[in-house]
Amino acid sequence: PFVGCLPFLLTVHMLRRNYELKHQLESQFADFDLDFVQCSDESDRQFVHAAIVELYGSKEEFAEFVRGPLRQELLGPLNENAMPVCYTLLLVLPMNSLVCDTLVSVWMRGPPTELFWLYLVSRAILCFLHIPACADFTILLCDRGAKPWHPSPILDYLQTVILLAAFLAYAVAGMVLTMRAHTQGSWWWLLGCFLLFSGIRAALHYKGLSCRR
Numbered sequence: 001p002f003v004g005c006l007p008f009l010l011t012v013h014m015l016r017r018n019y020e021l022k023h024q025l026e027s028q029f030a031d032f033d034l035d036f037v038q039c040s041d042e043s044d045r046q047f048v049h050a051a052i053v054e055l056y057g058s059k060e061e062f063a064e065f066v067r068g069p070l071r072q073e074l075l076g077p078l079n080e081n082a083m084p085v086c087y088t089l090l091l092v093l094p095m096n097s098l099v100c101d102t103l104v105s106v107w108m109r110g111p112p113t114e115l116f117w118l119y120l121v122s123r124a125i126l127c128f129l130h131i132p133a134c135a136d137f138t139i140l141l142c143d144r145g146a147k148p149w150h151p152s153p154i155l156d157y158l159q160t161v162i163l164l165a166a167f168l169a170y171a172v173a174g175m176v177l178t179m180r181a182h183t184q185g186s187w188w189w190l191l192g193c194f195l196l197f198s199g200i201r202a203a204l205h206y207k208g209l210s211c212r213r
Helices: 002-030 042-056 059-079 085-109 114-144 153-184 187-205
Strands: none
Touching (some): 002 059, 002 153, 114 153, 153 187
């Protein structure tokens, strides 16, 4: 199992590094001060400052523009932490193919039974709600846990392992719930899974949770 998770561990670690760079960029925009901007030639510096004052009225107004509207325009797309729909479809396609193959095999053996429909609905919940939520949850973990807890590289990788373990715990729990609903033959259990995973996906897409302010 560990060898199988190793590529995903590296993916999570690199994703954390990308989000750390994003947070640094956000901090630079938020703390922008024109007086601390370096220029190799002092005459060029004075010329740029004069042009800024002419266009924006003052250096303070330009700094406010950079920290406000410009920051929102440039960094706004980076705050969308949900996986795009096209990538989500690619993610669930292998699982969908396996489910369809199983369903066709069962159908060819005879008329569909209640167990057949339970299997169909449970796998639909798994493919279209739980698996995409797993991807969004991973992105959220990498975003919130981007900053290293300790400067040591070894502990930084340990932090990635902890985040990966949190993802695996959530992913396995969701799979166990849907499979239990199928094996128990309970439509009420399936309804509970549907409401639970729908709520989780809605929470992960909620702007206040998925975006840093």
